[in-house]
Amino acid sequence: MGSFPHIVEDCLGVLQVLSDGTVFRSKTIHFNMPVIHHQNSVDFKDAMFDKTHNLHLRIYKPASASNFPPNGRPHKLPIVVFIHGGGFCLGSRTWPTCHNSCLRFASGLNAVVIAPDYRLAPEHRLPAAMDDAASAMRWLQSQALRENGVSDAWLNSGEVDFDQVFVLGDSSGGNIAHHLAVRLGGGSTELAPVRVRGYVLLAPFFGGVVRTRSESGPSEALLNLDILDRYFVMVP
Template sequence: MGSLPHVVEDCMGVLQVFSDGSIFRADEIDFRNIFVVENKSIVHKDYLYDKEHGLSLRLYRPASPPPPSGKLPIVYYLHGGGFCVGSRLWPNCHNCCTRLASGLGALVISPDYRLAPEHRLPAPIDDAHSALKWLQSKAKSEDVDGWLDPKAADFGRVYIVGDSSGGNIAHHLAVDLGFRSPKLAPVRVQGYVLLAPFFGGVARTKSEEGPCEGLLNLEILDRFWRLSVPSGGDRDHPLANPFGPLSPSLEAAALDPILVMVGGNEMLKDRVQDYAERLKGMGKNVKYVEYEGKQHGFFTNDAYSDAGNQVIQEIREFMLESSK
């Protein structure tokens, strides 16, 4: 008799891969004292945006009507989770979106995307494109949706915010869509916010080899990459490392403004800082902000904190500047 299937990859108990290729995803998850914050100034609603893959997104908007002086900007929030875990329904993601909606006075759209290892890259990037095409279809529709009324929602001021693996996706969207996203007209992306984008590389950085974080260590980072890059790929794959040996040059890429933010104590810090500096060196419109002493997920996991307020202020100023 053969041996029983055993766990070969374990992502914090949330996702387990067995030796026979079967996969377990936990229905109940310990969020380590992260609870839904009741923000009564924000209302939300779910939509199915991709029937083929059964993917939904959640819209958040201020409960009060927008001021007569202007429409609500649209913020797309792409959750993190190493491409392997995460959901718009998780309390940290929900809290982050209500904070973005209230702090920025925005209509926030939070799409789910397919997860690895069942759906390796580029599936999450493809899904993010689909979610944006869904918005484009709404902007073109004559059947006006009350939540996406062009009199209240500004399809010409769209900002894409990506956290961790969502930041990686946001980078690829920025490259693929190009300056002011002509493929999405009348939807127009004005800028991108990358919150500690999840980039990889075979060569280790100093921050990766440094002290582990509360939520991350090198073993977890490597596991996420093993499970998410295309079969046969490694951490230098172009979808993991934007400056890998086989990655296309970004010199000629026409990019919208990018705000890059990271915690000073993150294992990803060196890669994030290097990403921003390289793009700046190419003449791209990039701003880099580092939060001293903060670890990975400091905004997403505690969006209503003092540091969260600083992040909101930074994003608000970026939105104003990039829309001029």
């Protein structure tokens, strides 16, 4: 009789890879933070942006955004694309860490925020995540162009400024944002009329054969070197 599959990689019990290649990813992760619902200040909804890979994104829009500030001139809402973290292996637009941040960005910046999901490793190895981020940006372009007669009412109400787009990436999302910037290049001309004005990398997750400065310092309780090394084994 053959042996039963056994765990060969284990990331805090949340993600496990078995000897037969099966991947277990927990769906009951407990966060010691509540999900914020700013129902009176920000509206949000989900939309599919990639039918081929069944990928969705979440759109946040200030519910009471003023189109006419005190100077009387119309004001359009900038767009913030927020790419979540999770070591390329975990995370979702629905996680409290992502959702709560996007609510605050939409409210505090008075901006439309778009948070796309992307395919996760180890089932989908890099550069799948980078490809999906690019796909989300092309979806945004299709909204600006109103291609195929299909457009989202929130993005085509005349309140959104496709010429003022900013990409934020957290942790591995920062890595993805970096590669997105390299792929699109200065001015992001291939996305016209969408124009990316800047990229913000929040504690970007980079690593390689040579230790980075942060990896060489004191190890954190959660993101220790053993965990970080396991991530990079799974995602190449």
